[in-house]
Amino acid sequence: MSVSVTPLTQRPAWQALEDHYQKVKDIHLRTLFAQDPKRGERFTCEAEDLYLDYSKNRVTDETMRLLLQLAETAGLRERIDAMFRGDKINITEKRAVLHIALRAPKDQSIVVDGENVVPAVHAVLDKMTDFSNRVRSGAWKGYTGKRIRNIVNIGIGGSDLGPYMAYDALKYYSDRDLTLRFVSNIDGNEFVECTRDLDPAETLFIVSSKTFTTLETLTNAHSARKWCVDALGSEQAVAKHFVAVSTNATEVAKFGIDTANMFEFWDWVGGRYSYDSAIGLSLMIAIGSEKFREMLAGFHAMDEHFRTAPFERNLPVILALLGIWYNNFFGAETVAILPYDYYLGRFTSYLQQLDMESDGKSVDLEGRRVNYQTGPIIWGQPGTNGQHAFYQLIHQGTKLIPCDFIGFVHALNPLGRHHDLLMANLFAQTEALAFGKTAEEVAADGVASFQVPHRTFEGNHPTNTILSSHLTPETLGKLIALYEHKVFVQGTIWNINSFDQWGVELGKVLANRIIPELENGSEPELTHDSSTNSLIRRYRRMKKA
């Protein structure tokens, strides 16, 4: 594509934004709102029961026009079409990028290497449905004949964060007679704490790993197997207490799990885009297949919105462009994601992998070092807890931190005044961040003059507010797809590959080299740098002491 030949910062659309930035960078949101009484209604976009208010951003109509022009000239439309068509847009791994096929309706056709992949997706969904029904009904029994009451998902990264986040998010809809646990860390403390109160005879392990070679997952899976076999007294127990989710049948069989109990997915599903594949099996067991399919319908609705809506009314595109505005022109380094819902406690951790593993790249599609910023640091936690922790810095610190606030109109558990108080806080924060409080206003309150500078709020801190009616499986699917596509749009404009993750490899290789140096009693000679050598020597010495 010719668009990707000219380096991003040399393109006219980019340069127009740089010029425009110089003109508007100091305009205050107070001024923008004063100039346009309808701003809070105009700078909004609604689709699929998600209402986005982006009026409290430091943008004008001209900013949005130029950002949209940037998207157009970056070839975004062609890239979206290429992704949905199943083109191998993950060029470094020569793979299609088709998480959208995981939620495609049965009658859709998406062809990869000459084969329509949609029937295979639905066949796995049906197999998951059958299995989860059997576990939920008690028809699937453990080795001793007891029904399964505990599900432990063993996986890491995309094979953990998605189902864990979604299980928390949708706990309200889950079968409360089932206990779900998620073991990811190679730190044995996690495995021990997660299993200490579980009866092995009632526990099912789902070993989730796309590659089925990941050190953490395989180590935990072997410990689980020993824990199970030791307690139940037979290797044959494995068949009743272990199932796998993977693309790698050979390794699954090698581990000793019957491939009949393997739930398949495909190399065109990236790890961080996989929780709506069979990686979501634990979630399906928890909430049931109907709710799981409602969630998929939510994903699909957002996919269709993203694929078809004009960019100026396209939620993922708007969010992505605003992010680029702050990341690349204002020099903001981070984005805070602030869900005002207890159930979204793990939402930000999930988005960290989605965004930072996707767009944490410094080389463009042509292999050139980029001379502009790419993916931001994603952080945050649910409100209102954050208000009593780090919001001070957002309000009065020296850094510009664009924030996404996410809230729901209806509480899942209405309890007295709680929900109105929660949402009042959300609205208040976006108002305070945008408009602040001037020194004059502070002084007019009778504040002692020595305190005035300390109690002044500059404001002009940008926020998006995403409002929906309820947190349902469908809404969750829409929200996740919204952020998936936002990340893709940004990666497209930055001209990077959002779908590989070579940056995680070096650490894995070095850890594998160090493992025998720690475990081997003969203490092989060390050939690392002096810091790593002396840390290893110290560890060995103290371990023996």
Ligand code: F6P
């Ligand atoms: O850490 C990198 C990574 O490959 C992630 O992208 C992935 O989600 C995770 O490891 C787990 O990989 P797997 O599912 O193959 O065990």
